[in-house]
Amino acid sequence: MMIKGLTSIKLSSTSTRCIGRTFARSYQVAQPDPFFKTEYDEIDNYGSYKNTRFTHKLPETTAQQSPLLVALHSRLNLPNKYEHSTLSQALNLIKNEGLANNFGLNTLGKNLLTYYVSEYLLMRYPRLPIPVFNEAINAYMGVDSLYEVGKSWGIEADVTSKLDKHLSQENELLKYGRLRFLEDSEKSKITEDGIVELNEYESRTIQGNKFISSESEAYASSVRSIIGGLYTHCGEESAKKFIYDHILSRKVEFESMFQFSKPTRELTRICEKLNLTEPISVRLIAETGRLSSHAIYVTGVFVGNQKLGEGVGSSINESKTRAVVNSLLSYYLYTPIDESGNPIKLPSDVNYKFEGIVGEGDVAI
Amino acid sequence: MMKQFIPRNLLKSFQRNIYLHRGSRISGLKKHPEEVFTNYKGIKYEDIDSNTQYINEFLTDKFKIDNKLALQVITHKSFANGIKPHNEKLVAMGSRVLNLFLVKHVTSQQTTNELAINNQNLDILGQPFSRELSGRLSLGIFAKVEKLNTIMFWNTYEHGLSFENSGELKVSANLVYALIGAINFTHGKTVAEEFIKEKVLPQVEDITKKIFDSEGKVE
Numbered sequence: 001m002m003i004k005g006l007t008s009i010k011l012s013s014t015s016t017r018c019i020g021r022t023f024a025r026s027y028q029v030a031q032p033d034p035f036f037k038t039e040y041d042e043i044d045n046y047g048s049y050k051n052t053r054f055t056h057k058l059p060e061t062t063a064q065q066s067p068l069l070v071a072l073h074s075r076l077n078l079p080n081k082y083e084h085s086t087l088s089q090a091l092n093l094i095k096n097e098g099l100a101n102n103f104g105l106n107t108l109g110k111n112l113l114t115y116y117v118s119e120y121l122l123m124r125y126p127r128l129p130i131p132v133f134n135e136a137i138n139a140y141m142g143v144d145s146l147y148e149v150g151k152s153w154g155i156e157a158d159v160t161s162k163l164d165k166h167l168s169q170e171n172e173l174l175k176y177g178r179l180r181f182l183e184d185s186e187k188s189k190i191t192e193d194g195i196v197e198l199n200e201y202e203s204r205t206i207q208g209n210k211f212i213s214s215e216s217e218a219y220a221s222s223v224r225s226i227i228g229g230l231y232t233h234c235g236e237e238s239a240k241k242f243i244y245d246h247i248l249s250r251k252v253e254f255e256s257m258f259q260f261s262k263p264t265r266e267l268t269r270i271c272e273k274l275n276l277t278e279p280i281s282v283r284l285i286a287e288t289g290r291l292s293s294h295a296i297y298v299t300g301v302f303v304g305n306q307k308l309g310e311g312v313g314s315s316i317n318e319s320k321t322r323a324v325v326n327s328l329l330s331y332y333l334y335t336p337i338d339e340s341g342n343p344i345k346l347p348s349d350v351n352y353k354f355e356g357i358v359g360e361g362d363v364a365i
Numbered sequence: 366m367m368k369q370f371i372p373r374n375l376l377k378s379f380q381r382n383i384y385l386h387r388g389s390r391i392s393g394l395k396k397h398p399e400e401v402f403t404n405y406k407g408i409k410y411e412d413i414d415s416n417t418q419y420i421n422e423f424l425t426d427k428f429k430i431d432n433k434l435a436l437q438v439i440t441h442k443s444f445a446n447g448i449k450p451h452n453e454k455l456v457a458m459g460s461r462v463l464n465l466f467l468v469k470h471v472t473s474q475q476t477t478n479e480l481a482i483n484n485q486n487l488d489i490l491g492q493p494f495s496r497e498l499s500g501r502l503s504l505g506i507f508a509k510v511e512k513l514n515t516i517m518f519w520n521t522y523e524h525g526l527s528f529e530n531s532g533e534l535k536v537s538a539n540l541v542y543a544l545i546g547a548i549n550f551t552h553g554k555t556v557a558e559e560f561i562k563e564k565v566l567p568q569v570e571d572i573t574k575k576i577f578d579s580e581g582k583v584e
Contacts, residue, residue, distance in 0.1 A: 027502055027534065029497060029500070033491070036488075038488065043494050045474075046474040046489045046495070047475045047478070047486055048478075049478070049489040050478050050488050051488045057479075083482075083483075086482055103487075103491060105482075107468065107487070107490040107491055108487060108490060111468045112465065114461050115461040115464070119458070119554075122454055126454065133457070228487075229482070232482045232485050232487075233482075233483050273447075347553045352554070354550060358454060358547075358550050359454035360450035361447055361451040361453040361454060362447055362453065363447045
């Protein structure tokens with residue numbers, strides 16, 4: 001491919017042969033999803049885009065009559081500006097009914113969540129290795145976590161078919177306050193205990209013995225969408241506060257996410273990265289009961305006269321390894337504080353002043 | 366009772382000789398730092414103005430960043446096995462700032478779509494054009510056009526390949542993310558968004574449009 005006006009840059013549209021190897025183009029430009037039947041005037045006229053698959057929105061007056069929706073609105077303490085119809089849209093994942101679903105709200109909420117969670121982690125734990133950083137992001141805003149959040153908010157899933165609703169004379173407005181992700185044909189499927197039939201989405205998410213269920217994804221999507229809806233009606237500050245109150249307030253154990261295969265080598269490489277010129281030494285600090293059945297050894301890891309960490313173990317080797325691992329943990333889990341001992345400000349805070357450190361990245365072991 | 370030990374080698378210093386190898390890589394031999402810390406164009410990794418000149422020239426005073434941070438922006442984790450500060454965390458920050466800014470930017474344009482929520486057209490989200498605005502292709506080309514990637518510290522198994530196949534496209538795009546991330550770290554989110562709006566977006570919109578205009582569709 002040759003981009004007009006940018007004559008110096010050539011991107012091969014076909015494969016290239018070099019030194020006996022074939023290189024296929026790896027970059028795939030995003031393609032439109034024909035399902036949405038999107039129309040627009042000009043490709044860069046953002047306001048003109050319209051997904052014609054969706055024909056209408058739930059009127060606000062109708063949404064306000066749904067008891068479940070009103071209850072959820074109050075339970076989440078959403079501002080009055082937050083329309084009930086948007087909340088209902090956030091709970092709708094159905095694509096084929098013509099009613100606007102939560103696709104856009106979900107994308108918006110996901111971007112807000114990703115930014116604020118990443119910002120928090122990058123500033124408060126600047127030295128987290130990238131695999132642990134990704135795991136921490138997952139712990140805060142992964143599908144399983146958001147599913148739990150959605151459940152704790154009391155969001156109900158709409159699992160009864162139209163026929164069941166008719167037979168039980170259920171008020172039609174109730175469904176607008178429920179999480180709608182199953183088509184009618186899926187609701188009436190016969191299930192057997194111990195047997196799970198995966199749908200197309202679930203099959204794609206299999207990893208080992210686990211998969212992400214449509215229900216989990218739907219709950220996660222609704223949580224993201226509610227955050228997106230909050231942004232559209234009340235602005236970014238409200239969305240940020242909501243994320244801090246509901247997502248980042250949850251306690252995540254970072255220590256349990258670490259697994260070191262070669263701790264001593266890793267520590268050596270980190271010391272090299274930090275320009276610590278003196279060699280690392282692991283020294284026995286104290287011991288008791290060497291000849292007893294319950295000996296205890298205390299070992300320290302030093303660079304010159306600076307102690308990096310200490311470990312206690314029932315054998316010298318165990319205490320050495322624990323000392324090295326503790327040194328690594330105290331390095332990776334470092335949290336900067338400001339002059340008065342408080343957590344440092346984040347880039348999105350008012351009157352931000354950079355006081356922390358920028359993570360220098362992982363070393364290859 | 367706990368016994369106290371005096372470390373044996375506390376006061377004793379020792380010396381060892383290590384052979385530092387130059388030339389092609391041989392397993393088990395330590396490479397000479399001069400070779401390790403030099404990029405494939407022969408430019409030495411140093412905290413000097415000439416290495417970061419393209420970054421500094423691109424940033425006006427309003428967006429200026431520390432020279433050490435600028436050096437981190439142009440250093441990829443592939444360089445010297447990550448022993449020097451590299452831009453992995455800056456990329457993580459920058460890509461998120463950019464994505465969030467673009468999502469807000471594209472949804473806030475004036476619209477007649479009756480399904481818009483509070484005058485924000487969410488139908489643009491997930492569309493190829495809006496996704497490619499923060500894509501590697503657009504940003505990689507942007508870095509090249511603005512000469513930001515003229516000096517980068519990175520490694521690949523074959524520098525002679527094309528812009529895309531050598532990995533330069535991806536590393537260049539990461540450089541742009543890292544630059545935005547560095548501004549976010551230094552000046553905060555508001556200034557980082559101003560930087561995107563003033564210095565990145567107009568060019569990137571043009572580039573993305575050209576990508577989509579070329580033969581109607583990108584292969």
